[in-house]
Every structure is written in structure tokens, then in C-alpha cells.
Amino acid sequence: MDRNHLNGGLKGWLYLLPALLFLGVFMVYPLIDVFVYSFEEGYNSASQTYFGIGGYNYAYVLRDPYFLQAVKNTFLLVVITVPLSTGIALLISVGLHSIRPLRDLLQTVYFLPYVTNTLAVGMVFMILFKKTAYSDGLINLFITWFGGESVDFIDGPYRAKMFVLCLYTIWVVMPFKILILTGALASVNPEYYRAAKVDGTSNLRIFTRITLPMISPMLFYLIITGFIGAFKAYSDAVALFGTNLNAAGMNTIVGYVYDMLYGDSGGYPSYASAAAIILFAIVFTITCINLLVSKRKIHY
Amino acid sequence: MPCQIRRDRRATGTAGYRKANGIHMEVVLQNLTKKFPGRDRKNRSEVTAVNGINLEIPDGELIGLLGPSGCGKSTVLNLISGLLKPTEGQIFFGADDVTKLPPENRGIGLVFQNYALYPHLTVRQNILFPLENLKGKDKLSKAEMAKKAEEAAELVQIDGLMDRKPSELSGGQQQRVAIARALVKTPKVLLLDEPLSNLDARLRIQTREEIRRIQRETRITTVFVTHDQEEAMSISDRIAVMKDGVIQQIGRPQEVYDSPANLFVAKFLGTPPINVFAGQIREHMLYIGSDAVFRVNGVSDGEVYVGVRPEGFVRGETGVFRCKLSRVEVMGRDISMVCENAASLNPAVRVIVGTQDERGAETVLVPEGSEVRFALIPRKVFLFDRKTEERICFEEN
Numbered sequence: 301m302d303r304n305h306l307n308g309g310l311k312g313w314l315y316l317l318p319a320l321l322f323l324g325v326f327m328v329y330p331l332i333d334v335f336v337y338s339f340e341e342g343y344n345s346a347s348q349t350y351f352g353i354g355g356y357n358y359a360y361v362l363r364d365p366y367f368l369q370a371v372k373n374t375f376l377l378v379v380i381t382v383p384l385s386t387g388i389a390l391l392i393s394v395g396l397h398s399i400r401p402l403r404d405l406l407q408t409v410y411f412l413p414y415v416t417n418t419l420a421v422g423m424v425f426m427i428l429f430k431k432t433a434y435s436d437g438l439i440n441l442f443i444t445w446f447g448g449e450s451v452d453f454i455d456g457p458y459r460a461k462m463f464v465l466c467l468y469t470i471w472v473v474m475p476f477k478i479l480i481l482t483g484a485l486a487s488v489n490p491e492y493y494r495a496a497k498v499d500g501t502s503n504l505r506i507f508t509r510i511t512l513p514m515i516s517p518m519l520f521y522l523i524i525t526g527f528i529g530a531f532k533a534y535s536d537a538v539a540l541f542g543t544n545l546n547a548a549g550m551n552t553i554v555g556y557v558y559d560m561l562y563g564d565s566g567g568y569p570s571y572a573s574a575a576a577i578i579l580f581a582i583v584f585t586i587t588c589i590n591l592l593v594s595k596r597k598i599h600y
Numbered sequence: 601m602p603c604q605i606r607r608d609r610r611a612t613g614t615a616g617y618r619k620a621n622g623i624h625m626e627v628v629l630q631n632l633t634k635k636f637p638g639r640d641r642k643n644r645s646e647v648t649a650v651n652g653i654n655l656e657i658p659d660g661e662l663i664g665l666l667g668p669s670g671c672g673k674s675t676v677l678n679l680i681s682g683l684l685k686p687t688e689g690q691i692f693f694g695a696d697d698v699t700k701l702p703p704e705n706r707g708i709g710l711v712f713q714n715y716a717l718y719p720h721l722t723v724r725q726n727i728l729f730p731l732e733n734l735k736g737k738d739k740l741s742k743a744e745m746a747k748k749a750e751e752a753a754e755l756v757q758i759d760g761l762m763d764r765k766p767s768e769l770s771g772g773q774q775q776r777v778a779i780a781r782a783l784v785k786t787p788k789v790l791l792l793d794e795p796l797s798n799l800d801a802r803l804r805i806q807t808r809e810e811i812r813r814i815q816r817e818t819r820i821t822t823v824f825v826t827h828d829q830e831e832a833m834s835i836s837d838r839i840a841v842m843k844d845g846v847i848q849q850i851g852r853p854q855e856v857y858d859s860p861a862n863l864f865v866a867k868f869l870g871t872p873p874i875n876v877f878a879g880q881i882r883e884h885m886l887y888i889g890s891d892a893v894f895r896v897n898g899v900s901d902g903e904v905y906v907g908v909r910p911e912g913f914v915r916g917e918t919g920v921f922r923c924k925l926s927r928v929e930v931m932g933r934d935i936s937m938v939c940e941n942a943a944s945l946n947p948a949v950r951v952i953v954g955t956q957d958e959r960g961a962e963t964v965l966v967p968e969g970s971e972v973r974f975a976l977i978p979r980k981v982f983l984f985d986r987k988t989e990e991r992i993c994f995e996e997n
């Protein structure tokens with residue numbers, strides 16, 4: 301029996317081997333490597349040498365105004381877009397769920413941005429927001445129409461740029477959330493609603509006391525993945541403000557890491573590694589908090 | 601035995617029945633019809649789920665709505681609850697026409713087939729849920745609500761489980777919680793939609809007795825929907841057998857069993873099911889196949905269906921009905937003899953005989969394959985018209 305057990309165990313590991321290899325080579329090893337890099341001071345990638353081991357890379361990165369700007373941008377992005385996109389997606393999903401005619405068509409329309417290329421969406425945003433020699437952009441047209449002052453959303457004040465970045469991010473992540481939430485809403489047993497109706501439950505109470513708790517696992521899944529996704533934002537900023545994000549003051553943490561490796565000021569894998577580890581620590585902490593909260597809130 | 605088919609399809613002369621001032625909460629369905637729009641893309645014709653039903657349920661009675669799946673019994677329940685609106689007809693609770701009232705204003709309690717307990721709420725919160733919805737003058741204080749919830753829980757004997765989640769309860773306990781939740785607002789009418797179908801056999805018997813007890817204690821007019829005839833017969837004051845949206849027969853369970861109105865009702869009630877034979881009547885003699893069974897009077901000659909209850913056979917060497925024994929199933933108390941007969945319309949003829957005869961001697965079994973003879977008990981034999989499948993009354997002699 302013991303032998304059998306051993307055999308079974310061995311077999312199990314064998315089945316897991318491909319996945320473990322893959323994860324090890326592409327996830328665990330790089331993570332450890334980055335961790336090691338981040339403590340090697342003055343690493344030279346050409347000669348593969350370094351001066352010593354210590355926390356200097358972290359100290360440098362944490363004092364770098366570009367990094368601090370990137371952290372600020374990223375946090376703003378996370379704090380603004382995750383609740384907003386999830387909330388709006390929930391509203392739209394509930395709306396979609398409660399109407400019958402045209403539901404399929406509308407669902408498709410709402411899902412379209414998900415299958416649209418990021419850069420194509422970026423182009424559309426350019427037309428909407430960018431000031432060129434010929435036009436101030438569609439949005440500015442409206443603003444001046446109603447007597448407002450034309451704003452430069454792409455090269456103008458920080459607030460305007462942040463607004464566009466957040467809007468863009470919400471726009472891009474929304475379809476997936478709507479898809480997941482409409483699925484979650486459809487999977488709630490209609491019997492619960494009928495039971496609630498017999499008891500004369502108001503619609504608001506049905507939503508807060510039945511619908512929300514029932515879809516809360518999916519909601520928390522979206523919030524957690526939303527947090528992680530927003531912390532790792534980079535391509536959205538590039539699509540809007542071009543590759544020189546530091547100059548635009550719209551860099552994100554991932555953008556900073558990229559610039560440190562390959563950008564014009566690049567060639568500093570140690571700084572990049574330190575920044576990456578800091579990002580990892582932030583995401584890890586936030587996700588843990590999220591999971592703890594959700595464990596307390598979701599129970600069944 | 602005089603043949604009286606008690607169909608009880610009273611054409612609801614409700615004037616005398618309904619008392620405006622009484623405490624009566626009888627439920628009256630008048631000419632109730634429900635049509636659903638056809639959902640099939642190719643076939644958009646309407647589906648008539650319930651077709652002109654008239655039914656009176658006296659105050660405090662437990663009535664079993666019985667029928668095969670798709671016969672419209674659940675639709676009737678949903679019409680009474682108000683979750684569905686009838687296409688035609690009216691529903692009265694006592695003197696009040698509730699046809700147009702929404703469910704919450706009808707004063708009903710509804711127990712769903714899968715209980716529909718909110719999984720994220722505890723038993724206590726589930727039972728409190730209907731009370732917390734009350735508004736305006738009906739609004740209760742926290743203490744009153746807690747008291748009512750406790751009372752309901754005590755009635756169904758789950759007061760020790762108040763802080764558990766539904767997932768931590770057995771099926772039977774969940775069922776009780778569902779009943780408690782339906783009763784907590786002290787409804788005028790309690791509606792049960794296949795309440796036992798998710799329970800295992802033993803629990804089912806236990807729970808149906810429990811439902812009977814609760815109904816007796818509260819005297820709430822109760823409608824109980826089921827496809828299980830045994831279930832319906834065991835606890836109902838009266839049963840209404842439905843088929844294709846029409847009530848076939850209403851009556852006390854024993855009455856309906858002993859005097860089915862038509863072949864469908866006869867077939868639907870009883871386990872093992874009734875044996876049906878192709879028979880004919882020639883010169884006042886009833887024949888099953890070539891066996892002349894007994895003389896019947898008051899019936900004209902012709903082809904008929906003959907229904908014989910499994911307990912309607914008496915073994916005897918002089919018996920007039922012959923068949924070939926294919927196997928014997930011993931069930932402890934009884935023996936089920938499975939036989940072949942050419943005239944049988946069922947795959948096999950099932951005969952229930954006791955394990956001992958009237959003198960207490962053990963039943964002697966004959967080897968399989970041999971011929972057995974039975975006499976038929978006329979009271980257990982029903983004749984049905986070949987075309988209409990309606991019962992034909994006869995006088996035996």
C-alpha cells in the first residue's frame with residue numbers, strides 16, 4: 301500500500317511536471333533573478349560584473365522623481381479606474397439583464413471594445429482629444445460649443461491628461477467586466493427572485509440583499525484582477541502619450557521599469573529590478589488585503 | 601355496489617359559498633385559463649397550460665394538485681400565488697377577488713421545489729426576510745420580528761438551527777426552513793410546489809407527515825402540488841387530478857381511488873398501477889380475451905377497456921381469469937405475481953397477493969411458467985369507454 305501511495309504520488313508529480321517546468325522557467329526563475337539583480341549594486345550588463353551587494357538600487361529608485369511620479373500616476377489610475385469601471389460595468393450589466401429586446405445586440409456592442417486593438421482605440425481617443433494644427437479634437441469642439449475653454453488633453457495640464465488616461469483605461473477594461481457580470485447575473489437562480497417577489501421585496505432591497513451577495517464572488521474577482529491589471533498599466537499610457545512618458549509626466553511603474561531597461565535613459569537593469577520588486581510588493585500586499593476582505597464579505 | 605362517479609366538478613355557484621363577513625379563507629378558482637405565447641420559432645401558436653379550471657378549496661383544507669409533469673398543476677399554483685397572471689378567469693380568497701393583486705398583497709406563503717433559501721443568509725435571516733419587507737402600518741419592531749421568527753421556527757422544529765447557513769442543513773431541515781419562511785407572515789393560504797421531490801424516500805415520508813401536522817396545527821388553507829400520487833393521497837383532504845390543463849376529478853383520495861372518473865385517473869393512482877385489458881361485453885357478459893369474467897348489467901355490448909386493480913385478484917382453482925406466471929416478486933408483506941396475458945395492454949399483469957391465505961397458511965407458489973387462475977373482485981374492476989376513456993358504470997350480478 302505504501303508503494304502504491306508512493307507510485308501514485310510520483311504519477312501526480314509527473315502530471316504536474318509540464319506546468320511546473322513552465323511556471324518555474326518563466327515565472328519563478330525570473331522573479332528570483334530580478335530579486336537578485338535588485339541587490340547587486342552597479343551591475344554592468346556588458347561585463348556582467350557588479351561592485352557589491354546592498355540596498356542602494358532601492359534608495360536610488362525611491363529618490364528618483366520620475367519613479368515617484370510614476371508611483372503617483374499608477375496609484376491615481378488604480379484608485380480612480382477600478383471602482384469606477386467595476387461600478388459602471390455593474391450598472392450596465394444589471395441594465396442588460398433586466399431588458400429583453402435587443403439584449404443580444406447590446407451585449408455584442410458592449411463587448412466590441414474588448415476585441416478591438418488597443419492602438420485602434422488609441423487612435424479614436426486621439427481624434428476625440430488631441431489638439432492638432434487643424435482641429436482641437438471632438439471633445440474640445442463640444443466644450444467650446446457650450447462656452448468653455450479649450451483644453452489640451454494630450455500635452456496640456458496634468459489633470460486633463462490623467463482624465464483622458466483614466467477614461468481610456470475604464471473604456472478598455474469595461475467589456476470584460478460586463479461579460480463576466482452579465483454571466484454572473486444570469487447564473488443567479490430565478491427562484492430567489494420569485495421568492496423575494498412573493499414576500500413583497502422592493503427592487504432596491506432585492507438588488508442589495510440578494511443580487512449583490514449572489515454575484516459577490518465574481519465582483520471580488522473583478523476587483524482583484526482590476527487592481528492587478530491597473531497596477532501593471534503601461535500600454536494604455538503609451539497609446540495616448542507616446543513612448544516618452546517621463547517627459548509627458550504620465551509614466552507608470554511598469555513604464556519606468558521598461559525605460560530603465562530599454563528607454564533612452566536605459567541600460568540600468570539593477571534600478572529596473574528594484575522598481576519591479578517594489579511593484580511586486582505593492583501588488584502582493586494589495587491582493588492579500590483584497591483576499592482578506594473578500595473572505596470576510598463572501599461566505600457561502 | 602352503486603356506481604357513483606364523484607367528479608365534484610362543481611360549476612362554482614359561489615354565492616352561497618363565499619361569506620363576506622366570515623373568517624373563511626376558502627380559495628375559489630373560477631374558469632381559470634392560462635395561455636403562454638409559443639416560444640418556438642417555427643411554432644408560434646399559444647400553449648394552453650391551464651384550461652378553464654373551476655376549483656373550490658374550503659377553508660382550512662389541504663388539497664393535493666396531482667398530475668404528470670406538464671399537466672399545468674404548477675401553473676395553477678403560480679396563478680394562485682400571483683406570480684403569473686391568468687389569461688381568463690378569476691381567483692377569490694374568501695370574498696376578495698385577488699385576480700389582479702400582486703403576490704405580496706395576497707397574503708400567501710409559497711414553498712419552492714428547491715426551497716429557494718438565500719444561501720448567504722442564516723436560517724434566522726432567511727425567516728426574518730419576509731418580515732423585514734413590511735412597510736407602513738404593518739411594520740414590526742425588531743423584537744416583534746424576532747418573536748415571530750422564533751415562533752415559526754418552533755412550529756417546524758428548527759429553533760436549534762437558527763444561526764446556521766442553509767448549506768449546513770440537510771435537505772429535510774432546509775425544507776422546514778422554507779416552510780417557516782412561508783409561514784412567518786401568517787399567510788391566509790399556503791402553497792407548496794413539489795415540496796418533497798428533492799428528499800430521499802425515508803425523509804419524504806417523514807416530511808409529508810410533518811407538513812400534515814403543521815397544516816393541522818395552523819389550519820391554513822393549503823395547496824400542495826405533486827406528481828407523486830402516493831404523496832398526494834397520504835396527506836390531502838382532497839385531491840384534484842389534472843391532465844393537459846384540465847381537472848379530471850376532485851374528491852377524497854379514497855373516493856378517487858375507488859371510483860376513478862376515467863382511464864387516466866385510474867391509471868395515475870395506485871402503485872403498482874392498475875392493470876388494463878382490452879375487453880368486450882357480449883350479451884351482458886364481460887370478456888377479457890377469451891375468458892368470460894362475470895356478468896355485467898346495464899351496459900350495452902361492445903369493446904371496452906377493463907381496469908383491474910392489482911389487489912382485485914383472488915387466486916383460486918376455479919378462477920375465471922387465466923394467465924401465465926412469469927415471475928414472482930417478494931416484497932415481505934405482499935407477493936407480487938407478474939403474469940402474462942394476451943389481452944393485457946400493460947407489458948405485464950401485476951397481481952398483489954398476501955403472503956398467507958385467510959387461514960394463515962403460507963401462500964403456495966407455483967413454478968414460473970405455469971398457468972394461474974384468478975377470480976376478480978368486481979369492486980376493483982372498472983370499465984372504460986374505448987373512445988372517450990370515460991368510466992362506464994355497471995351492475996354486477
